[in-house]
Amino acid sequence: MSHAKTTGQKMWMTVARTAAGAAAIDLAASWCAAYYTFHNDSRKRRDPERVPSGDQYLPYRERMLELIHDLQKRPYEEVHIISDDGLRLMGRYYHQKDGAPLDIMLHGYHGTSIRDFCGGFHIAWENGHNILLVDQRAHGDSEGHTITFGVRERMDCLLWCRYAVEHFGTDCEIWLNGVSMGASTVLMASNLPLPPQVKGIIADCPYDSPRGIIRRTAGQFTIPIAFLYPLVRLGAKLFYGFDPEEASPVQSVAHTKLPILFIHGEDDRFVPIEMGKHVYDACVSEKYFFSVPGAGHCLSYLVDEEGYRNAVCAFQSKVRSSGR
Structure with a gap:
């Protein structure tokens, strides 16, 4: 050689x-x-009383804990579905009366339904709705370790809607509610073959895409x-x-027929309001936008409880009056 x-x-x-x-x-x-x-390790899943730190949350900490403690005392029924990929997903069902509308609520990234909906729950309850608080996959008592920013979670949302129709009847009026990642999840589900019983979506501080x-x-x-x-x-x-680019709220709302109420804090430093407006602009269905001056991420209800409640009630009233 x-x-x-x-x-x-x-x-x-x-x-x-x-x-x-x-x-x-x-x-x-x-x-x-x-x-x-x-990845979300089941040993590190946050408890509902863990309020985010930071100057935006401090003024509302006591009110948030008050609402959380009230919700923790309420009786519920534990319900389950199996996801398309075999995960056992858990929800807390709060029954108020037979035949009442049902709000299905999806929390945010590393969040809990009890914390993230400590305000939204009370609005739905005051309006006489039954409520299903969902533990998203890889959160709370649901199985899994992978958070997919709504890509797989949107299919779980579809299954929860089908579960609701199967268990509460074809006359059940369903409203989808989401906060942060949960808001983006319900928006990403908006163009899926949801049951006709789903009347509308309330999306609080959604991002425009996982990317x-x-x-x-x-x-x-x-x-x-x-x-x-x-x-x-x-x-x-x-x-x-x-693939985190497999789906996005912007892509989904460009093909939805569901009415949507977008809510966003004007001082959101995690998911800026521009992201919410981007999704709103892309939406082709009946749509409304309610913003709260000075509100940080997931704080719109706490900053303006009356305004938030009025926006939600007015939205649902308009959708019902349209005969959807």
């Missing part, structure tokens, strides 16, 4: 090792990025977003079996 051939072989082996090392680093980095973004909110959240790190997001998406595909 000639010296030149030996040198060439060594060079290609070096290139191959370098490429393999770079690929291994990319895989490791994508796993870490995806794990941080999508958009992941990229925005990634901005807090020193790694450039243009580099980090592709790693997150690659990790989602390779290790968690889904």
